[in-house]
Amino acid sequence: MTASPAPAAAALTTRAQEVSSRIVDDILTLVRQETSSYDLPGLAAGLDLLRELTVQRLGQPDHEHRYPGGECGDTLTLTYAGTGTGAGTGAGHVLLVGHYDTVWPTGTLAGWEQPGASEDGREKLGGPGIFDMKTGLAQGIWALKLARESGAPLPTVTFLFNGDEEIGSLSSRPVIEEAAQKADVTLVLEPTAHGAVKTARKGTGIFQVTATGVEAHAGLAPQDGASAITALSEFVVAAAKVAAPDRGTTINTGLFRGGSAINVVAGQATAGVDIRVSSEAEQTRVDEELDAIKVSDPRVRIEIDHAWNRPPMTLNAASAPLLALAREVAREQGRDSLPDTAVGGASDANFVAALGLPVLCGMGAVGDGAHAQGEFIYPDTVPAQTALVAGVLGRLARPLRG
Template sequence: MTDSRKNEPKIDADEILGGIVEWVSIESPSHDGKAVNKVVDHVEGQFRDLGLKIDRTPGIDGFGDILECRTPTEWSQGDGKGILVVAHLDTVHPIGMIEKELKIRREGDSIYGPGIYDMKAGGYIAYYALRHLVRQGKKTRLPVTFLFIPEEEVGSPTSRTRIEEAARGHKYALVMEPGRDGDKVVTSRKGVGRFTLTVKGRASHAGVRHEDGRSAILEMARQILRIEAKTDYARGITCNVGLVKGGTGVNVVSAECTADVDLRVPSPELAEEMTHWFLNLEPIGKDVELIVEGGMNRPPYQKDAGITDLFGKAQAIYREIGKELNDVPLTGGGSDGNFTAALGIPTLDGLGADGKGAHAANEQIYYSSLVPRTYLCSRLLETLE
């Protein structure tokens, strides 16, 4: 890798990895607010020591705290709207995974651990990138705000408003979600919808009075076939019935059944179309009731002119180290970048470490990606204006 800025202090991959491991060692499943706050404590201390202004909002509904860290006014060359860096500190993994399938370990280029790829490595890279500038005595051209979210993995239900409020006050958004497939970042994401269907039927004895019953499970089965048939890869629509629960006994015609559905769509128009379709579903069988609740959880994140320009700036930075940056096609995974991009804020996502195994027992990052990704983040903080 050729670095055209040879006289500057080097970015230390081992130092980055050590910091990442510290964050990963503190397990933080989304629904365990106390566990998440242990990571928040650690991150807050690091940013406070760096000299940033701290604003910590207590969590609600059992979730962890929201942490906001802002560079002092005198640090940047300009004022006004600046750069919003977004990361989340929660993971999908339950407490104890670090002692089982996801023991922290290095095997060649891969380093394993719960949440290391999605996305504690990215969050730490953002911290290190700013610290790297501070060590060099450099200032950013714009003020920078770091926003750490405690419950992104469950849809950011308590932090969405805060994310959107912060985004409106900034010129750019950099989202430290995992990198993709080598030297790739994310410039568009599908919108995410969540719907719950409840069918109410009529219970009866399955052997003696079967004809008197109205099976909620049977109705739900019909609805599931209808819903899954709405998946249309050509239009970018996917519908997945992921959870189903119903019945009270094998010898009882079921009186109630529920199903949870995941929807992904690439555009606001399709989000509106599919939301209307779901909320207007009607029963297929006789004498049963169907209730549909839900809506879009994350709006679609589309690559517009502002995002294209920001991506071009990132590509130019990556070429400084002799590498070519690309973006992935429209991805089905959602992030907090969906919220910032939907507001028209130029958003660059997937800036974290490259790796694989998000949400899985083989979650890992690649050591070889740490320096390039940190360089990219540091130079974006330094040069965006």
Template sequence: MTAEEIDPTLPALLADIESLVRCESPSTDHEAVARSAEVVAALGARLLGAEPERIVTEGCTHLRWRFGDGPSRVLLLGHHDTVWPHGSLETHPFSVEDGVLRGPGCFDMKVGVVMALHAAAALDDRSGLSILITGDEEIGSPLSRPLIEDEARGCEAVLVLEASADGGALKTRRKGTSLYRVRVEGRAAHSGLEPEKGINAGVELAHQILALTGLADPERGTSVVPTALSGGTTSNTVPAAAGVAVDVRVWDLAEQERVDREIRAARPVLPGAVVRIEGGVNRPPLDAEASAGLFALASELAERLGLAPLTEAAVGGASDGNFTAGLGVPTLDGLGAVGGGAHADHEHVIVAEVPRRTALLHALTAALLAGRTPSATTNEAAKTVAGQR
């Protein structure tokens, strides 16, 4: 399939995208995610001629298609949940104007889900293909991670339909993420009458926040960012409890382990205060080596299709591709929509790129299912590129 051949189906692509974007699916609302899953299931059943397996884990609905009698060799991976709350369609309505598509969750990543289904539908032979669309990626995939890793094990390649980086670049390297909650327990007291009898959890938390930020290493690309804060009850009470969420991003596993070790070693500064650490490593880094060969093959296929030369990017955000790369499975990310504004008011997709990227995804999936791997020359070049990143 070439981009020119799929262009006539653009109206169908847009209609399917609209149906999915118009079904709001905030990650924390399992009923909404279930409704969205049914929209995805109906699209897939129509395009693929097969109903998906509906997998519900603690109320969250995921979908899986498997084709052929043997083990899966290629996994198309995506998610249908979004960060957008109910009512977002009223303030950010679905629209297609002047070649730009807008709507909550369009870029991240409902367009990618539709692309995956259309690309798979155009395959002459789907044997060995698996498609997994999960429902909790935006909150760290706490329920779908085992499912993702089980599906990826034994595969020869995982193609992730997350949105592209700036300018349509594929994501060949991603930071690993760790998520923590630091909770401080103190003792309440009247802040005017007898503050000395209290143990100020807010002050203790301030000490902890300063220590946390000191764990960052900008030269290595390691960030440790305190984010959502909470604490206290009234303006005239010494706070007995306080807490902060902490977002950690790293390029390599050794750094992830170092920061985890040091956060867990936190001790209180104020006498009598208690510090508790919750959470931990969420996703391992996606290293360049995991994507190098697949990026080289995708670049070769893009040239054959007459598409613009592919570019690549290393990004701070993580995805479910981090899990699969962490297993040692070759993983290429950012194959979905081209546009920008993920999670923001200006979230959008460039319409002209949708059929082009769908054609590339189809060609890459077909080549991998046919047993195609990069040539020796291409593979060596890919290793060289990986080593230079």
């Protein structure tokens, strides 16, 4: 049986319920502005909207900086000074990270159908990016607003909004790592795993494999050719056998292109390979075994771009006290539990964990269907999730001690 929440925790939860409809309105406002990772004008408009919404709810930041993303969406940091601890030694600093880009091409919203209620009658809300992760963005903003209203001493809070997470955080990674090193703890507002926070994530590799063969006429002199497509097909089949699901390692070739004409022995072919690993040891093994693959025609050259995008994330020693704190806040707010879990996907939390810094991921939406047309949230969970982040902020006015 759940114990009655403390008065302050109960007040925070009640206030979150009172403003729930306004939080949901902000979520839908963000969803209506499409922000495909590859649509630079849409990303710019989306970040402008996100900044405007943050300022509407929290006022002008004490410090802000916009980092140009080049071919990616810009990264924006907005910092709000803490209260109650002053600006001197001992004041806490929390980094709230969230990406505003989505996997959905611009124009997806027009054909999106709202989901029906769940089997138990619970309302669902859908939309491109609503689960991953625009709900988390709005909840994070409101969490600081509610924490302020509660009157509790608060840490300095920096919001970091990046527009390239879905394509590997190519431009924002150094900004994230620098900001995390300046903060005491990092909370990543990615969606939950059915209500659980995420304390372990797989590392990811985005490998490009290129086969260079010899072109020849497919009818007149096929023997003079060395097919890059045939060789790369052999490589892809062999690469799939390097996977070890029992060790958490998966290998998927998701893109394959090659050749110049149907009657020409292909001189070049490329493959895009997605690799997920749970440990650095597996990362090393995969590198070595892919490099050792041989194809049957020695005239074809195979080149592998070993692009490890994110390191594996585990619950490090620095993060364990943060998880314990979040669970304590959840209990105070009347929850039976706050589970944690490991997931196959990666996020910007991977970068922070790899630095040995305290981080919790999956502090955002409750729903399902990330990267799928059925993506949705349960709006009835918005108050509790917002209150949880607000409650954690209220406990971090001073740096967390393990």
